[in-house]
Amino acid sequence: MDTNIILETQGLTKEFRGFVAVRNVNLRVRRGTIHALIGPNGAGKTTVFNLLTKFHIPTAGQILFNGSDITAEKPAQIARRGIVRSFQISAVFPQMTVLENVKVALQRKLGLDHRFWQPVSTLRTLDPVAMDLLEQVGLDDAIHLLAADLPYGRKRTLEIATTLALDPELLLLDEPTQGMGHEDVDRIKDLIKKVSAQRTVLMVEHNMKVVADICDTITVLQRGEVLAEGPYASVSVNPAVREAYMGTEEEHV
Incomplete structure (x- = not known):
């Protein structure tokens, strides 16, 4: 077991009445990093968050936290383990x-x-x-x-x-800068960077400037599947990513 991995999903899948919202997502979040989930609307980002915090039950796959299988656990158990999602108590x-x-x-x-x-x-x-x-x-x-x-x-x-x-040991932030002006975005971005010194952060974020500035690893989702993963420098020049997502955000990069 790699002790540097705090959160891992294996084949994570979620179906809603025949519609596959998340398909075979393998996610590995390294301890002490800021990891971003990005993708166009409908890519499955929020569904992944809901699966991780047990608001949805996976159709298939496993979720591991600190090496323990938490797939069947309830939201309260997840919170006691140290996984906290911003809106849960905000x-x-x-x-x-x-x-x-x-x-x-x-x-x-x-x-x-x-x-x-x-x-x-x-x-x-x-x-x-x-x-x-x-x-x-x-x-x-x-x-x-x-x-x-x-x-x-x-x-x-x-x-x-x-x-x-x-x-929290693992802090999940769902669109933390949504609806903010530039000054507030910068303030929240700096705050996330500051608080990440003592914990791991997994965030869904639409603002590519924020992602580029503070995230160590980026996972790009498209139609519920992982399209690409890596640091911003490599993900941002991936042709498939630019076509699927980045092109609509280039003015913000």
């Missing part, structure tokens, strides 16, 4: 402050879920940890703002912060 509570949102996420990590019904003000012991996390992501100047009042880009930053509060 449903930010709009009428809570930035600090309170992070403290709610920290409750889960510290095994305090049974105290969820208590007022957030009773969890002051979590303040130092929450403040440290918010400082890491650049939100320490907004701790008393309501989440609802944050600009879009900073709200997405808060979502990532609540994800990081669970201290």
